[in-house]
Each structure stands twice: as C-alpha cells, then as structure tokens.
Amino acid sequence: MSAVPAVVLVGPMGVGKSTVGQLLAERLGVGYRDTDDDIVAAEGRTIAEIFVDEGEPAFRAIEKRAVAVALAEHEGVLALGGGAVLDADTRALLAGHRVVYLSMHVDEAVKRTGLNAARPLLAVNPRKQWRELMEARRHLYEEVATAVVPTDDRTPEEVTQQALEALELKKA
Numbered sequence: 001m002s003a004v005p006a007v008v009l010v011g012p013m014g015v016g017k018s019t020v021g022q023l024l025a026e027r028l029g030v031g032y033r034d035t036d037d038d039i040v041a042a043e044g045r046t047i048a049e050i051f052v053d054e055g056e057p058a059f060r061a062i063e064k065r066a067v068a069v070a071l072a073e074h075e076g077v078l079a080l081g082g083g084a085v086l087d088a089d090t091r092a093l094l095a096g097h098r099v100v101y102l103s104m105h106v107d108e109a110v111k112r113t114g115l116n117a118a119r120p121l122l123a124v125n126p127r128k129q130w131r132e133l134m135e136a137r138r139h140l141y142e143e144v145a146t147a148v149v150p151t152d153d154r155t156p157e158e159v160t161q162q163a164l165e166a167l168e169l170k171k172a
C-alpha cells in the first residue's frame with residue numbers, strides 16, 4: 001500500500017522544517033510528520049543518544065528505513081532529517097515527489113541553531129561545522145528539490161506562503 005506525501009521538506013538543521021512544515025500542513029489541511037520524531041519514538045532514545053551509543057553510520061541506517069516507511073505511509077507534509085539526503089537510495093526514492101528545499105545562509109543558521117547539544121553534528125564550533133555540512137550537502141538538497149525556498153529574512157509564515165506558491169498549491 002503506498003500513499004504519497006503532499007510535500008516533503010528537506011534542508012539543514014534549524015532551517016525551519018518543523019516550524020514551516022506544521023504551518024504548511026495547516027494550510028493544506030493535512031497531517032505533519034517528521035522522520036527524526038519517528039526515529040526517536042521507535043528507538044526510545046534521542047538522536048544524540050543514538051549518535052553517542054552507536055555512531056553516525058548506524059543512525060544513517062535507521063534513518064534510511066524510517067524515511068522509506070514514512071514516504072510510503074504518509075499523505076501529509078513530511079520533514080526529513082537534515083542528513084537524510086546523504087543516502088543515494090533515499091535520493092532515488094524522492095524522485096517523483098514534491099520536494100521543497102528550505103535554504104539559509106550560515107549567519108542565519110548559527111543564529112537559529114546556536115550551540116545546541118541536541119544537534120550532535122553542531123555541538124562543537126557550529127559555524128565551521130555548518131559550512132562544511134553545507135559544502136558537502138548543498139548539491140544533494142538541490143538535486144532532490146522540485147522547489148527551493150530561501151528562508152533568510154522571512155518569517156515562518158512568509159516561508160510557508162513562498163513554498164505554497166513555488167509548488168503552485170496556492171496562488172500569490
């Protein structure tokens with residue numbers, strides 16, 4: 001049985017996937033789901049604990065399965081973890097979906113995420129880590145996206161409106 005998400009959101013940590021995803025779901029009258037939350041619920045551990053206990057490769061394997069399940073089950077707005085696009089099979093699964101890449105510049109990223117231990121990949125020197133992550137990932141986000149919505153200097157409501165317009169789900 002396969003459902004199709006109305007919209008899949010991708011983008012780096014702190015770009016606003018959860019905030020915008022919930023607004024977008026309200027506007028579309030559909031449910032919101034987040035693969036990071038699915039993983040935490042299924043594992044009974046935080047993402048940071050999974051990274052510490054088992055390392056990043058094990059987390060990526062768990063994430064890959066969680067994304068495949070959510071893509072097959074969910075009909076609403078689906079936010080993926082920031083690193084989900086690193087997996088080639090996941091990128092292939094995203095083909096044919098409406099995928100919005102929420103983007104932002106490094107200054108905004110550091111402001112939104114800060115020094116936050118809940119984001120293990122940004123726990124030390126967040127500015128440098130964020131630059132390196134984006135250098136490695138920007139092209140992957142762009143590859144899977146059917147629309148790119150910059151979020152700098154926009155409120156979550158404005159980002160939501162831009163996403164709806166970019167997807168032609170709502171007229172300007």
Ligand SMILES: Nc1ncnc2c1ncn2[C@@H]1O[C@H](COP(=O)(O)OP(=O)(O)OP(=O)(O)O)[C@@H](O)[C@H]1O
Pocket residue numbers: 011012013014015016017018019020036082112113119151154155156159
């Ligand atoms: N357009 C925006 N302008 C300013 N701040 C924002 C905007 N969107 C989200 N934020 C703030 O940035 C922070 C991160 O947002 P959010 O948790 O939605 O991001 P995320 O992409 O879901 O992050 P994560 O990768 O941790 O799941 C929150 O404090 C949120 O209130």
Ligand SMILES: O=C(O)C1=C[C@@H](O)[C@@H](O)[C@H](O)C1
Pocket residue numbers: 012013036047080081082083084118119120121
């Ligand atoms: O960008 C990443 O690699 C991550 C983003 C978060 O959503 C979590 O999935 C986790 O902290 C890893």
Ligand SMILES: [Mg+2]
Pocket residue numbers: 017018019034079
């Ligand atoms: Mg989130």
